[in-house]
Amino acid sequence: MKKILVIEDNSLLLDSISDFLKEEGFDIVKAINGEEGVELAVRNVPDIILSDIYMPKMNGYEVFDALKANVTTSLIPFIFISAKAEKEDILYGLKLGADDYIIKPIDFPELLNRILTRIEKAQNTIQLSEVKYQALFETANDAILMVRLKDGVVIDANLAASRLLGYTKEELLKINGDNIFDTSDQDASLFTEPGYRYWSDFVLVDTYWKNKEGARIPIHVSGKRIQLIGENYIFLIARDITELKLKENAILASKEKAEESDRLKSSILANMSHELRTPLNGILGFAEILKEELRDPEQSSMVDNIRISGKWLMSTLDAILLLSQLEAGRISPTLNETNISDVIHSVMTSIESMANEKEIVVKNNVPDGLVISTDEKLFGQLVRQILDNAVKFTIRGEVTVDAKIEEKNGEDWVSVRVSDTGIGINPEHIEIIFHEFRQVSEGLSRKFQGSGLGLTISKKIIQLFRGEIHVESEPGKGSSFYIKFPIPQVLPLSDKKVTPKITKVVEEKVVSRDQLPLVLIVEDNLMNRELTSFFLKDICRLDHARDGRSAIRMAGEKQYAAILMDLNLGDDIDGVETAHKIREIKGYRNLPIIALTGYVLLNEEQKIMSESFSYYLTKPFDRNSIVSIMTKTLSKE
Amino acid sequence: MHEKNYKQTLATLEDLNRKKSMFISTLSHDFRTSLTAISMNLQMLEMYDQKWTPQKKETLFKRLKKSMKTMITLLDEVSMLAKAFDGKLTINLSELDFVAFCRDYAEKVNNSGEYTSKVIFDTNVETLAVHTDSSFFGQVVNNLVINAVKFSPAGEEVRMNLSVPDGFYAVITLTDKGIGIPEKDLEKIFEPFYRSDNALQYPGSGLGLPVAQRAVELLNGSIEIESIENKGTKATIKLPLNKAI
Numbered sequence: 001m002k003k004i005l006v007i008e009d010n011s012l013l014l015d016s017i018s019d020f021l022k023e024e025g026f027d028i029v030k031a032i033n034g035e036e037g038v039e040l041a042v043r044n045v046p047d048i049i050l051s052d053i054y055m056p057k058m059n060g061y062e063v064f065d066a067l068k069a070n071v072t073t074s075l076i077p078f079i080f081i082s083a084k085a086e087k088e089d090i091l092y093g094l095k096l097g098a099d100d101y102i103i104k105p106i107d108f109p110e111l112l113n114r115i116l117t118r119i120e121k122a123q124n125t126i127q128l129s130e131v132k133y134q135a136l137f138e139t140a141n142d143a144i145l146m147v148r149l150k151d152g153v154v155i156d157a158n159l160a161a162s163r164l165l166g167y168t169k170e171e172l173l174k175i176n177g178d179n180i181f182d183t184s185d186q187d188a189s190l191f192t193e194p195g196y197r198y199w200s201d202f203v204l205v206d207t208y209w210k211n212k213e214g215a216r217i218p219i220h221v222s223g224k225r226i227q228l229i230g231e232n233y234i235f236l237i238a239r240d241i242t243e244l245k246l247k248e249n250a251i252l253a254s255k256e257k258a259e260e261s262d263r264l265k266s267s268i269l270a271n272m273s274h275e276l277r278t279p280l281n282g283i284l285g286f287a288e289i290l291k292e293e294l295r296d297p298e299q300s301s302m303v304d305n306i307r308i309s310g311k312w313l314m315s316t317l318d319a320i321l322l323l324s325q326l327e328a329g330r331i332s333p334t335l336n337e338t339n340i341s342d343v344i345h346s347v348m349t350s351i352e353s354m355a356n357e358k359e360i361v362v363k364n365n366v367p368d369g370l371v372i373s374t375d376e377k378l379f380g381q382l383v384r385q386i387l388d389n390a391v392k393f394t395i396r397g398e399v400t401v402d403a404k405i406e407e408k409n410g411e412d413w414v415s416v417r418v419s420d421t422g423i424g425i426n427p428e429h430i431e432i433i434f435h436e437f438r439q440v441s442e443g444l445s446r447k448f449q450g451s452g453l454g455l456t457i458s459k460k461i462i463q464l465f466r467g468e469i470h471v472e473s474e475p476g477k478g479s480s481f482y483i484k485f486p487i488p489q490v491l492p493l494s495d496k497k498v499t500p501k502i503t504k505v506v507e508e509k510v511v512s513r514d515q516l517p518l519v520l521i522v523e524d525n526l527m528n529r530e531l532t533s534f535f536l537k538d539i540c541r542l543d544h545a546r547d548g549r550s551a552i553r554m555a556g557e558k559q560y561a562a563i564l565m566d567l568n569l570g571d572d573i574d575g576v577e578t579a580h581k582i583r584e585i586k587g588y589r590n591l592p593i594i595a596l597t598g599y600v601l602l603n604e605e606q607k608i609m610s611e612s613f614s615y616y617l618t619k620p621f622d623r624n625s626i627v628s629i630m631t632k633t634l635s636k637e
Numbered sequence: 638m639h640e641k642n643y644k645q646t647l648a649t650l651e652d653l654n655r656k657k658s659m660f661i662s663t664l665s666h667d668f669r670t671s672l673t674a675i676s677m678n679l680q681m682l683e684m685y686d687q688k689w690t691p692q693k694k695e696t697l698f699k700r701l702k703k704s705m706k707t708m709i710t711l712l713d714e715v716s717m718l719a720k721a722f723d724g725k726l727t728i729n730l731s732e733l734d735f736v737a738f739c740r741d742y743a744e745k746v747n748n749s750g751e752y753t754s755k756v757i758f759d760t761n762v763e764t765l766a767v768h769t770d771s772s773f774f775g776q777v778v779n780n781l782v783i784n785a786v787k788f789s790p791a792g793e794e795v796r797m798n799l800s801v802p803d804g805f806y807a808v809i810t811l812t813d814k815g816i817g818i819p820e821k822d823l824e825k826i827f828e829p830f831y832r833s834d835n836a837l838q839y840p841g842s843g844l845g846l847p848v849a850q851r852a853v854e855l856l857n858g859s860i861e862i863e864s865i866e867n868k869g870t871k872a873t874i875k876l877p878l879n880k881a882i
Contacts, residue, residue, distance in 0.1 A: 056837030083669040105676035
């Protein structure tokens with residue numbers, strides 16, 4: 001028996017139409033207003049719907065829209081029945097997509113005829129769509145399942161689903177959907193209470209299904225919830241993503257491996273720098289002492305060469321370390337009000353001797369008093385690297401430095417230009433100059449010394465500053481390097497500095513050795529201990545401790561005026577811990593403790609250091625630094 | 638000045654024209670609906686004459702009668718309004734006992750079985766003979782009582798009270814606990830065919846109150862409506878007493 005839903009707000013008309021259609025052998029569902037009509041349509045899924053237009057609250061057009069928007073009812077033929085007989089009304093109704101429009105008063109034979117025609121047409125449409133559905137369903141390469149939500153029973157499954165899950169279709173139609181889902185996965189508990197409540201109308205998830213043998217298969221599944229005759233179902237389309245997952249995992253693994261290697265590299269570099277610095281301290285220190293002792297000019301010049309080579313090794317070491325820290329992301333700019341004119345000037349002073357030697361003129365066109373908020377150390381490094389290169393690759397002529405502050409996209413930017421009349425760079429080489437350890441002339445044709453790290457470091461620093469660096473160059477004529485970066489608007493909170501500013505060298509005082517203050521030096525390296533004693537021989541007497549424990553014991557026995565503490569003390573407790581313990585000893589709470597370290601410290605570490613130590617010195621330190629700090633410290637006593 | 642007057646007149650005319658079109662369109666829709674009911678039931682009576690039992694056919698005859706009655710009421714009301722508009726209504730005075738009329742009317746409504754609310758009539762007057770037009774008076778009482786019961790929830794009583802507070806006027810009040818009238822609609826309820834949003838799901842033409850108002854005006858009286866949406870409505874009819882000698 002065909003089912004007809006009649007929606008009509010006039011009960012007299014509703015009853016009359018219903019009586020007639022019942023008499024003609026139809027099953028009738030009556031709705032007295034639009035909302036009830038929509039509800040009954042979804043619940044009953046009639047073969048055809050007749051609806052009035054003029055109805056309070058939800059009118060016929062709105063009912064039509066609501067039913068067309070719902071999958072369950074969208075294909076049901078829909079006929080408007082209305083007392084609105086104007087041509088516009090009819091056209092409007094049909095334009096909406098209604099199958100027919102009948103004007104009141106209704107001629108019953110006519111109504112019957114139209115209803116039958118529409119039902120037949122709809123059946124043809126449904127048959128066609130059924131054929132399409134079957135074709136699609138069975139040929140699909142993705143697994144398709146239709147599952148009843150109330151109990152998880154599989155209602156329909158296609159060939160691809162059997163293939164994916166290893167069940168025959170008959171077996172699939174007997175099992176519960178929960179057998180397919182891997183319940184160890186939260187997202188997967190989808191059927192039966194309470195899981196299915198989490199199904200929204202449409203979902204798209206990556207999850208796991210279990211095949212007949214119980215093996216986990218990674219799948220990408222899209223699901224749509226549909227309601228049919230008061231029953232909830234879910235359509236699932238699942239794709240096997242095993243291959244994809246394998247590839248993904250492989251990529252992830254190699255990424256992790258690469259990152260691990262990178263971390264390892266940074267850590268090796270940092271450790272190496274420590275290992276190299278410690279002996280360098282000896283080489284440079286003793287060379288310095290030796291130079292003072294020697295009277296023979298020839299020997300003195302040889303010692304000078306030892307010092308120069310040592311310093312060169314140091315600067316390479318510094319560059320490698322800085323780069324490794326930049327690459328490891330362990331450096332973040334510490335902003336301070338900085339007079340960059342002064343910074344540039346001091347960098348220029350430091351390279352003056354190299355320039356003089358090559359008879360190159362270095363011109364300073366930087367205006368005085370450019371003050372911005374930036375990281376002074378990093379900015380100095382940046383300018384140093386560029387300037388260093390410019391001088392290095394210029395054989396004759398000049399190097400010019402300009403700087404200005406300009407506006408760009410509403411922000412203030414710093415722009416520094418370093419121009420030289422050097423060898424220039426071929427356009428095809430411009431890319432590689434920013435790569436680490438690269439120089440344009442490599443191998444046997446290498447003409448210029450240098451590690452090839454300078455520009456890489458510059459590039460990393462400029463990236464930290466959110467800026468850019470670029471080169472304009474003409475081979476044989478020279479190059480211009482442009483550094484540009486926005487000035488940060490936020491002012492720094494702290495301007496506390498740990499490193500003391502070393503201003504003047506010692507005022508010499510002649511006192512007898514017995515009156516000199518007693519200082520404890522904690523250092524496990526014999527050579528460094530001796531070097532330090534030598535540097536400080538006129539300022540204080542020194543007691544030596546080889547490790548942390550002896551230092552603590554000795555501090556308990558005697559009152560020292562100051563303590564020099566190496567941070568890396570071999571296997572035993574380190575310098576920081578030793579310092580903490582010593583601070584607990586009576587009389588040592590506020591005693592100056594000076595840290596000596598082979599590591600270059602980062603901002604964070606500097607902060608930690610400032611809590612335990614009065615000062616710190618980075619190895620290798622020269623005589624002036626240590627003498628100046630100790631003099632200052634001891635004179636405060 | 639001229640231009641402004643002209644424009645104002647034009648706007649008024651356009652507004653009137655729009656109202657007339659609406660009026661005709663609504664009227665035609667309502668007629669068509671009743672006609673449809675009549676037509677459908679007649680068709681069925683004809684088609685299934687042999688097949689159906691007399692009892693079943695009786696239901697259809699009842700529908701026919703009801704639809705006819707709806708149409709006649711609608712016609713009466715429309716023609717009454719048209720006449721009132723043209724000033725062509727005349728009154729026929731006769732003597733009528735308001736008390737007896739109201740009591741009988743309440744009983745009639747309660748016994749009709751058409752409504753789910755009862756009317757409770759109450760008065761402190763024994764008889765009140767008035768020289769009036771009994772047809773218009775009946776229309777006023779009828780339309781207001783029917784509104785009160787129609788918009789009341791099942792089982793809620795409608796109170797009908799008749800009093801003569803000062804000897805010059807008869808005051809009839811109808812108090813219901815029905816759906817009430819939204820405040821924004823209060824000033825429009827006397828316009829023909831106007832129906833509040835909350836009244837749309839109840840049967841009705843939108844002519845009851847306009848007709849009652851014209852009728853009460855002819856009797857030199859007034860209608861006052863107080864209402865709170867979702868709480869209820871109180872209608873007060875005031876009519877001058879022209880006592881019989």
